[in-house]
Amino acid sequence: MPVYEGYGLSECGSVVSLNTPKAKREGSVGKPMPHASVSIADSGEVMVKGNAMQGYLNHDNSKDDNGIIATGDIGHLDDDGYLYITGRRKNVLISSFGRNISPEWVEAQLSTQPIIYQVAVLGDGEPHLSAVIVANPNMVATSNDPQSAIAQAIDVVNQTLPDYARIQQWHLAEHPFSTDNELLTDNGKLRRAHIFTAYQSALGL
Incomplete structure (x- = not known):
């Protein structure tokens, strides 16, 4: 049975990116789904916009004014748009x-x-x-x-x-x-x- 790796956050409606039978790259977590926009901050942190939650209870800084969530994950995008997750920011x-x-x-x-x-x-x-x-x-x-x-x-x-x-x-x-x-x-x-x-x-x- 084929297994395709993906990446998701509860804060963004679960799935953010996914390898598929027609678009897959080993080592990556696939390309962002249509509802999700992924960028990489200067620190290397993965930033996600789209399908975002309203926020954490009693926390006003869970996302910025543009609805972008800082995931806490470190990663990068390759030239073809595949996302790679390499670690957690807190562990750097x-x-x-x-x-x-x-x-x-x-x-x-x-x-x-x-x-x-x-x-x-x-x-x-x-x-x-x-x-x-x-x-x-x-x-x-x-x-x-x-x-x-x-x-x-x-x-x-x-x-x-x-x-x-x-x-x-x-x-x-x-x-x-x-x-x-x-x-x-x-x-x-x-x-x-x-x-x-x-x-x-x-x-x-």
């Missing part, structure tokens, strides 16, 4: 050189490597990025040297990334991120502040 790392980096983007690239089961990218205020890696337990069990396998996987990914987004140091976590150790939220998202606190010493941050 700002390096010591002033470069804005979406950790979700780098994490997604690292997660393509089978040896990497979970990963959290850190580096706010630092000259380079670091990563906390949870290795795939099945592959670790059959590997003679899992540390070298992970290093090789990171090197493969680094070759596809610009200099500012490459992982320069990493730490292999002993245990997976979970709700029990408070490194994941109840819906499975990284608790980034907790991960930073738990591993900043190991990474020298």
